[in-house]
Amino acid sequence: MVRLEDVQILLQTAQLGSLSAAARALDISPAVASAALKRLEQELGSRLLVRSTRSLRLTADGERYLAHASVALEALQAGAQALAVGREALQGLLSLSMPSDIGRQRLRPWLDEFLAEHPAVRLQLHISDRLADLYRMPVDLALRYGVPEDSSLVALPLLPDNRRVLCASPDYLARHGHPRKPEDLAAHACLRFVLGDALHERWRFGHQGEWASVAVDGRLKSDDGEIVRRWALSGLGIAYKSRLDVLDDLKAGTLQALLPDYQTERAPLYLVCPHRMMLSPLVVRLREFLQQRLQRHVAALPDAA
Numbered sequence: 001m002v003r004l005e006d007v008q009i010l011l012q013t014a015q016l017g018s019l020s021a022a023a024r025a026l027d028i029s030p031a032v033a034s035a036a037l038k039r040l041e042q043e044l045g046s047r048l049l050v051r052s053t054r055s056l057r058l059t060a061d062g063e064r065y066l067a068h069a070s071v072a073l074e075a076l077q078a079g080a081q082a083l084a085v086g087r088e089a090l091q092g093l094l095s096l097s098m099p100s101d102i103g104r105q106r107l108r109p110w111l112d113e114f115l116a117e118h119p120a121v122r123l124q125l126h127i128s129d130r131l132a133d134l135y136r137m138p139v140d141l142a143l144r145y146g147v148p149e150d151s152s153l154v155a156l157p158l159l160p161d162n163r164r165v166l167c168a169s170p171d172y173l174a175r176h177g178h179p180r181k182p183e184d185l186a187a188h189a190c191l192r193f194v195l196g197d198a199l200h201e202r203w204r205f206g207h208q209g210e211w212a213s214v215a216v217d218g219r220l221k222s223d224d225g226e227i228v229r230r231w232a233l234s235g236l237g238i239a240y241k242s243r244l245d246v247l248d249d250l251k252a253g254t255l256q257a258l259l260p261d262y263q264t265e266r267a268p269l270y271l272v273c274p275h276r277m278m279l280s281p282l283v284v285r286l287r288e289f290l291q292q293r294l295q296r297h298v299a300a301l302p303d304a305a
Contacts, residue, residue: 004076006040007069009033010048014058014066019051090282091120097142101225101245102269103127107143110293114286121282129195129225141283142272143290145242154279155270156287159294164264165243166203167255171235179238179258182214189237190216194223203240206263216240242267247297269294 012022013033023033041048048062058066098107104127115121126139145162148155166179172189179185182205193200199221202213218237222228229246232239233254239246244267249255271287273279 002040002043003036004073006036006043007073009036010040010062011066011069011073013037013049013056014062017056019056090118090285092280092282093122093124094282094286095124095126095140097126097128097139099143099145099225100127100129101229102242103143104226105248106244106293106297107290110290114289118282118285129193129223140273140278141286144270144272145267147268147270148272153272153274154276155272156279158269158271158287158291159244159298160268162267162269162298163243164240164267165246165250166238166240166258166262166264167232167246167250168238168258169233169235169255170253172232172237173256175235182212182259182262185214185216185238188216188218189220190218191228191231191237191239192216192218192221193225193228193240194221200240204265205259207261211263240264242269244269244294244298 009022009026009028012025013019016022016025019033019037020030023030026033037049044061044065046061046065047059048065050057050059096111103125108125108127111123111125115123143158144155176188179188182203185203190203201217202215204211204213220228220231220236222231225241225245228239229241229249231237232241232246233249238258239255246255250257271283271290273283
């Protein structure tokens with residue numbers, strides 16, 4: 001396999017007409033430069049240079065190879081420059097995965113605004129509550145609730161203080177009454193969420209510094225968070241949702257927050273990507289944009305939960 005650095009040494013040597021001058025220009029020793037040229041000739045199976053103690057010239061094979069090598073290196077340099085420009089410019093394709101409920105309700109309209117501000121950006125959305133495999137799926141970024149279990153992923157906080165809220169519709173509460181403590185949920189229809197193969201059927205609450213989980217049951221469960229929310233709005237049971245998912249419903253009074261004296265589980269929202277090298281200016285700007293919208297949304301509804 002021909003080494004790129006060996007080709008660069010050949011080009012520099014031919015341009016300067018001196019091996020020692022090429023070595024100085026590349027900040028390497030003449031011995032390293034000489035070894036590189038010998039290695040390149042062996043790899044190609046051809047003599048490229050005729051050298052003596054006082055002169056150096058390209059052979060006919062060297063002239064032919066140099067023309068192709070120059071074009072190849074220029075193409076590689078142009079490619080590197082294009083990547084650098086792309087990293088600095090707010091342009092290109094973003095493939096983004098997000099949860100179904102907040103994705104449809106809030107994030108999708110905000111992303112429409114972002115695209116209007118940056119017309120050179122293209123977007124591919126994957127809306128699902130199933131966790132996208134960022135190493136196997138064609139997804140660059142994912143918005144996720146909770147800290148990723150995979151510590152190799154880069155997780156950038158968007159709303160780290162978000163929590164869950166226990167809620168139900170006024171119609172359901174009128175028919176079945178309000179739970180006064182977490183243990184009362186055993187007598188209620190609870191709307192359970194399925195994430196992957198895990199059924200979220202133990203809900204945690206804190207009170208006076210102590211935390212405990214209660215087992216909940218009900219006729220309805222789904223792997224789609226938006227469906228769970230719609231069931232709650234229809235009066236079919238009690239949901240334990242991310243506060244972000246139900247802020248507007250709480251403000252409108254179509255859902256009511258329950259157990260106000262108890263703390264609820266954290267549900268921090270993160271922007272996740274596989275590697276820090278993917279944190280281009282476009283990704284950084286998207287994160288800033290979403291952070292601003294989320295904080296403004298929460299601040300506008302201080303009495304929602």
